[in-house]
Amino acid sequence: MTDRPAAAPGPTPDTSGATRDMFRRILRQLTLLVVVLAVGGGVVGYLAAGQPGLWGALMGAGVAALFMVGTVATMLLTADKPLHVASAAGVGGWILKLILLLVLLALVRGKDFYSPGAFFVVLVLAIIGSFVIEARAVLHSRVPTFEPPHPPSEGQA
Known part of the structure; x- marks a missing residue:
């Protein structure tokens, strides 16, 4: 029998802080991407298809914002929670967003x-941009993927 304290149910403060930093960076970049897609897509959509092109691009940017920013915000809010809580929040949020999309x-x-067409093009650009932003952030983050167990203190066998 050991006198070691039980492992904490959630991530350690170092892991949680690094994870939060990564998600904050992703959230800032995705927000900028959505703004660029709304403005740029709106202008190009209007020039290509008139008023319907503008509305299609704005709707595409809105759906992209709902999915991308909503997911990252959920993960940011649950970064210090145990994995099962973060996973449940992610899946629950995804189901809610999917229902909203189907209703729309x-x-x-x-x-x-x-x-x-404008709606589709903006969504495809958002998906590609989101993938690039998230992949780059994960590859350059300093989130530990393995936390070694603490060595036993003196006097423990």
Whole structure:
């Protein structure tokens, strides 16, 4: 029998802090990406398809913001929680966002006030941009992937 304290249920402060820093960086960059896509996509969409192109691009940027920023915000809020809590929050948020997306798509189905092409192009650019931002942040982060166990203190066998 050892007198060692039980392991903490969540990540250590070092891991939690590094994880939060990584998610903050991702959140800032994704927010900038959504703004650039909304403005740039809106201008290009308007020039290509008029008012429907503008609305399609803005809707695409809005859906991208909902998914990308929502996921990172959830992970940032649960960075210091145990893995099962963070996972449950991520999956629950994903299901909620998927339901909202399906409702939105059902509401605009067959409508001509927006351009489906502009909507699609902005979403594809958002997915590619999000992948690049997240991959780069993870590869350059200082989040430990393994925490060695603490050595036993003197007098313990």
